[in-house]
Amino acid sequence: MLSLLVLAATKHQRQQRTAGSERRKLPPSPSGALPLLGHIHLLGRLPHRGLRSLSASHGPVMLLRLGPHPTVVASSAAAADEALRARDASFASRPRMPMVDRLVYGSRDLSFARYGDYWRQARRVCVLHLLSHRRVRAFRRAREHEAAALLARVRRHATGGEVVNLSDALVSYAKAVVARAAFGDGDYVVDGDRGGDKLRRVVTDLQQLIMATPVREIAPWLGWVDTLTGLEAKAKRTFEAMDGLLDRVIGDHRARRRQDGHRSDVLLDVNEMENDTGFRLDMDNIKGLIMDMFVAGTDTSYTVLEWAMAELINHPHKMLKLQEEVRGAITGGHVTEDHLDGMPYLKAVISETMRLHAPVPLLLPRETTEDTELLGYHIPAGTRVLINAWAIGRDAATWDHADEFMPERFAGAVAMDYTKVGQDMRFLAFGAGRRGCPGVGFAAPSVELALASMVYRFDWESTATSHGRRKEGPPVLEMSEAFGLTVRRKEPLLLVAKPWYG
Numbered sequence: 001m002l003s004l005l006v007l008a009a010t011k012h013q014r015q016q017r018t019a020g021s022e023r024r025k026l027p028p029s030p031s032g033a034l035p036l037l038g039h040i041h042l043l044g045r046l047p048h049r050g051l052r053s054l055s056a057s058h059g060p061v062m063l064l065r066l067g068p069h070p071t072v073v074a075s076s077a078a079a080a081d082e083a084l085r086a087r088d089a090s091f092a093s094r095p096r097m098p099m100v101d102r103l104v105y106g107s108r109d110l111s112f113a114r115y116g117d118y119w120r121q122a123r124r125v126c127v128l129h130l131l132s133h134r135r136v137r138a139f140r141r142a143r144e145h146e147a148a149a150l151l152a153r154v155r156r157h158a159t160g161g162e163v164v165n166l167s168d169a170l171v172s173y174a175k176a177v178v179a180r181a182a183f184g185d186g187d188y189v190v191d192g193d194r195g196g197d198k199l200r201r202v203v204t205d206l207q208q209l210i211m212a213t214p215v216r217e218i219a220p221w222l223g224w225v226d227t228l229t230g231l232e233a234k235a236k237r238t239f240e241a242m243d244g245l246l247d248r249v250i251g252d253h254r255a256r257r258r259q260d261g262h263r264s265d266v267l268l269d270v271n272e273m274e275n276d277t278g279f280r281l282d283m284d285n286i287k288g289l290i291m292d293m294f295v296a297g298t299d300t301s302y303t304v305l306e307w308a309m310a311e312l313i314n315h316p317h318k319m320l321k322l323q324e325e326v327r328g329a330i331t332g333g334h335v336t337e338d339h340l341d342g343m344p345y346l347k348a349v350i351s352e353t354m355r356l357h358a359p360v361p362l363l364l365p366r367e368t369t370e371d372t373e374l375l376g377y378h379i380p381a382g383t384r385v386l387i388n389a390w391a392i393g394r395d396a397a398t399w400d401h402a403d404e405f406m407p408e409r410f411a412g413a414v415a416m417d418y419t420k421v422g423q424d425m426r427f428l429a430f431g432a433g434r435r436g437c438p439g440v441g442f443a444a445p446s447v448e449l450a451l452a453s454m455v456y457r458f459d460w461e462s463t464a465t466s467h468g469r470r471k472e473g474p475p476v477l478e479m480s481e482a483f484g485l486t487v488r489r490k491e492p493l494l495l496v497a498k499p500w501y502g
């Protein structure tokens with residue numbers, strides 16, 4: 001009898017344990033994890049693609065170990081919806097990344113700040129004072145001025161029949177537009193670099209470093225490898241260049257304020273404006289936030305423009321359709337921001353470009369703030385989370401002809417407004433939820449104005465077709481990607497532009 005009771009009790013305990021572990025089932029993990037590295041080697045050169053392949057076998061929620069970090073990867077709209085909408089607060093932090101701490105003032109900015117009171121206040125300050133509708137409107141003239149400079153640069157090559165390196169021209173445009181807003185109206189340079197090349201390199205290095213996994217992070221006793229590979233020196237050089245630039249920007253503004261009460265730099269005035277709330281920014285916070293505006297706003301906008309032009313070149317009928325819309329809407333000989341509202345196809349082209357080429361393919365890494373769940377799997381507190389926005393944008397389960405460039409899907413009666421962040425969880429170019437991009441209102445007019453201006457003023461051809469018009473046919477431009485925080489084209493966009501005089 002006793003043994004029967006013991007047996008029954010043991011069985012009950014086992015059942016309870018099984019039920020408990022089922023309730024706390026972890027997401028599936030690919031096999032092949034290596035000591036120290038975990039699954040890093042499975043990601044490949046283009047992690048958003050590597051992760052999509054893994055999710056094809058392991059499902060929309062996977063658990064990977066990237067170095068020492070357990071990392072959940074979400075690869076479907078349903079998983080993103082749960083993480084970024086239904087359980088938004090549980091997925092709202094950012095992980096501590098030693099390299100980011102080092103480059104971005106201990107992550108005391110906005111993009112990389114951990115979820116909590118500082119982040120909440122910093123985001124409010126940015127949304128209210130830096131990225132408000134009023135301030136975006138205030139920079140309208142600056143955007144129109146920079147768009148004119150972009151066209152002048154293209155025209156210089158076009159009149160001589162030369163090839164234009166459009167990638168270079170677009171990088172300069174995007175950096176100039178954001179720099180005016182982030183740095184004020186001064187002409188700031190790194191080490192006497194007038195053309196802005198060094199500044200561009202510093203920002204590129206900064207982005208690559210943010211994505212790098214230092215060996216020190218995987219195996220602290222192998223930290224010397226980072227010195228040997230030059231990673232340490234690159235991090236030091238990059239931080240010093242950016243920090244020096246920010247010191248000059250802030251120093252100049254302070255001097256001008258002392259001289260003439262000039263009040264153009266909102267961040268430097270924030271502490272006065274925020275007196276009532278008791279929130280104060282120290283110098284590292286101010287530098288971190290200016291850096292955020294610059295780094296978060298430039299390569300993203302430029303990448304969208306570059307992919308949009310490449311897709312339009314590969315789809316000449318769509319290019320013609322866009323040109324007809326833009327040329328039909330323009331009065332006065334050049335595009336202004338007043339014209340943009342009357343260009344639904346332009347907005348559809350931009351949406352479709354970002355669906356196919358999510359500029360930040362894995363968003364910014366998240367971290368869970370508490371024990372939570374995702375599609376029925378248990379996700380412990382402190383787990384890193386990657387949302388594969390790129391894979392979700394191309395998911396054949398939710399998009400027809402998912403890999404095709406079809407702006408029409410966003411035009412017409414059910415047109416999607418891409419500036420409404422989080423409206424459609426199949427489209428995550430700007431992320432979603434409380435950590436979604438607060439800069440979309442700033443990015444939209446600068447991207448739309450530049451694209452409309454380029455297709456209005458010029459007819460475009462790839463160097464491969466410039467000696468004879470090509471009918472719709474196989475794509476002529478190589479569309480390979482280079483990975484970073486943003487994913488840009490691997491090869492620069494070299495095009496021939498022919499002025500259009502209407």
Ligand code: HEM
Nearest residue numbers: 111296297300301359360364430431432435436437439443
């Ligand atoms: C086409 C242009 C842009 C794209 C595609 C883009 C995309 C993104 C993405 C994917 C995120 C991460 C969202 C998440 O984790 O859910 C983000 C965050 C952020 N973006 Fe943008 N962005 C763009 C332009 C801008 C601009 C112009 C600014 C500012 C001037 C900006 C400022 C920020 C900031 C501060 C964050 C961090 C927000 C937080 O963590 O609370 N972005 N952006």
